Amino acid sequence: MELTAEDCGAALVIRVNAARIDAAVAIRFKERMRELAEGRAPRVVLDMSAVEFLDSSGLGAVVAVLKLLAPAQRLELAGLTPAVARVFRLTRMDTVFTLHPEVPADLRLRPAV
Amino acid sequence: MGPMPGDGRGPGPATGPERPAAARSILRLRICGDPQGVRAGLATATAALAAAGVDAADAGIAETVLAEVLNNIVEHAYPAGPGPIGLRLVRCDATGAIEVTTLDLGAAMPGLTLPRGDPPRVELPVESLPEGGFGWFLIRHLAHGLAYRRRGHCNRLRFRLGGEATAGG
Numbered sequence: 001m002e003l004t005a006e007d008c009g010a011a012l013v014i015r016v017n018a019a020r021i022d023a024a025v026a027i028r029f030k031e032r033m034r035e036l037a038e039g040r041a042p043r044v045v046l047d048m049s050a051v052e053f054l055d056s057s058g059l060g061a062v063v064a065v066l067k068l069l070a071p072a073q074r075l076e077l078a079g080l081t082p083a084v085a086r087v088f089r090l091t092r093m094d095t096v097f098t099l100h101p102e103v104p105a106d107l108r109l110r111p112a113v
Numbered sequence: 114m115g116p117m118p119g120d121g122r123g124p125g126p127a128t129g130p131e132r133p134a135a136a137r138s139i140l141r142l143r144i145c146g147d148p149q150g151v152r153a154g155l156a157t158a159t160a161a162l163a164a165a166g167v168d169a170a171d172a173g174i175a176e177t178v179l180a181e182v183l184n185n186i187v188e189h190a191y192p193a194g195p196g197p198i199g200l201r202l203v204r205c206d207a208t209g210a211i212e213v214t215t216l217d218l219g220a221a222m223p224g225l226t227l228p229r230g231d232p233p234r235v236e237l238p239v240e241s242l243p244e245g246g247f248g249w250f251l252i253r254h255l256a257h258g259l260a261y262r263r264r265g266h267c268n269r270l271r272f273r274l275g276g277e278a279t280a281g282g
Contacts, residue, residue: 023184024148055180056247063244070239083173090254091247092235 001028005036008107011043012036016051021058029058033065042073047103049079054087063093078103136212139165139202144183146217147195151183154200165204167211171275175211178255178274181248182215190219190268210276213256214269221263227270230254 002017014036021029037044046062048054054062066075078100080088088094140161144154155176162172179200186198199216222228230249235242253259256272263269 020152022148022152022180023187024152053176053180055177055184056245056251057184059247060244063242067239067242067244083177086173087177087247087251090251091233093233096235096239096242 015047023057026057026061135206208276
């Protein structure tokens with residue numbers, strides 16, 4: 001479960017460099033997110049554009065990260081691919097998170113390719 | 114003479130009377146019931162669906178449902194450690210539906226019934242949001258004709274994917 005964090009001033013951008021957040025990695029994902037994000041910027045944007053598949057364990061882990069960072073930090077999600085977006089939509093977790101089509105431009109060092 | 118022959122050892126010869134005439138077997142697979150085994154099984158299943166001409170969107174829905182079903186078996190039927198899971202995918206030529214069968218030798222469904230899969234509650238303060246209970250909701254939302262049976266030591270779950278009014282989002 002490779003995650004990379006980039007400090008972008010007011011926000012911490014964490015990118016998931018894995019195609020799946022599933023039952024095999026859900027616990028590690030949650031622990032790694034805690035290590036990278038806890039006590040850092042109040043706004044945390046999770047770039048999920050590389051994630052092609054998310055199961056209910058993965059969804060539960062993302063919700064768990066939202067809960068463990070609150071209330072001092074806010075978790076936002078960016079770049080949900082279609083299959084991942086469907087799981088959020090069906091479970092209505094899309095109403096719980098702030099979702100961005102991609103990492104907001106003011107948080108990107110390089111222009112999108 | 115025994116009342117419960119066969120069926121208890123994973124996928125066996127297809128001798129059941131209920132097999133539709135115009136159906137093609139897409140996959141018969143033995144999966145190791147642990148998270149890595151489920152991952153490998155899903156990769157094999159999605160490849161088999163693609164090879165059978167199932168379009169990417171339907172294959173994506175199938176992967177979600179299969180993941181939830183297989184994860185449930187790993188977590189709840191085999192809580193003490195991995196056990197075997199049989200997976201069978203059959204395509205009905207007339208409707209295009211995928212008929213899925215899973216077999217396992219683990220614990221029975223509580224009360225011998227399938228969970229209701231109520232929609233997750235999201236109108237809650239952040240600290241009270243659910244971190245689980247999504248699996249059966251997704252299964253029931255995306256699959257049709259769910260049927261569970263326990264015979265001897267074997268759990269069998271059957272359901273269909275696609276082939277009729279697709280559950281929208």
